[in-house]
Amino acid sequence: MRCCKKVRQGGEFDPDLAAKPEPAKADVAYERILPLLYSYTEPDQHLREQVLASKLAMGRTPVREALQRLSAEGLIVSKPQKGFFTRPLLEGPLLDLYEVASENLISAMYRMPPQVHESWTVEYKVTPDELAARAEAIFVKIVEESSNCESCRIGRRFCLCTRPLRMAIIMSELRTDFIQSLTRLLAAMAHVGTATSLAESALLDHLDFERRNISRIVADVNKRRPPSME
Structure with a gap:
């Protein structure tokens, strides 16, 4: 996700703000681990430092520092003497995420209406x-x-922390309903700027669809967890 500090008023890219010194290795590891986290679709999945270091061709120290930062931001969980794990699938925290995300996304939509690609x-x-x-x-x-930038941070956290829930919905008998809801959202988003209220309604409907199924999915997923997992 790009940093909005590189965007001038009106959306113009500012090359001066983009010029930065060489980033620290831990920062590089952080930016490279973030997209990898989307491949960890199970709750409480172990994020092994050695495996990540091997994938990134980096030392374990910057990887560990990056994981510590991700944990501090609430994107993953740190367990003493065990390491780092993806977040557990818990109903309360998920409901809180959707409440914050709904307000954030609608507010962002009206600040600078997005243009969804026609394809x-x-x-x-x-x-x-x-x-x-x-x-x-x-x-x-x-x-x-x-x-x-704050809106981007909230949006990134929402997408990452709700990915396991979204995947579970899609892999269940709710897949068709998910596709239909998403199709309606895409159609409505194409008219942002001319019928923003329509896009707002479709967005809230889709978020509500995911949110309504939290309790059911959490119960199903946690029921399937191996007994050895905490």
Whole structure:
């Protein structure tokens, strides 16, 4: 997700603000681990330092520092003497995430209405990963176009922390309902700027669809967890 500090008033890119000194290794590790986290779709999944260091061709120290930062930001969980894990799937925290995200996304939409690319479509044959990414791409587009760093931070956290829930919904019998809801959202987003209230309604409807199924999905997923997992 781009940093909105690189955008001038009106959305113009400022090359002077983009000029930065060479980033620290821990910062590089952080930025490279973030997208990898989307591949960890199970709650309480172990994020092994050695595995990540090998994938990134980096030392374990910057990887550990990056994981500590991610934990401090609430994107992952640190367990003493065990390491770092993806967040557990808990109903209360998820409901809180959706409440904050709804306000954030609607506010961002009206600050700088996004323009969804016309080629964005939803097909029944796409993989669960691709379906989840389509929905998250809409959320990310909205917050990025708002040119507000705090909005981007909230949006990024929402997408990442709710990915396991979204994947579970898509992989259940709710897949067709998810696709239909997302299709309506995409159609409405294409008219932002001329019928923003329509896009707002479709966005809230889709978020509400995901939120309504939190209790059910959390119960199903946690029921399937191995007994050895805490």
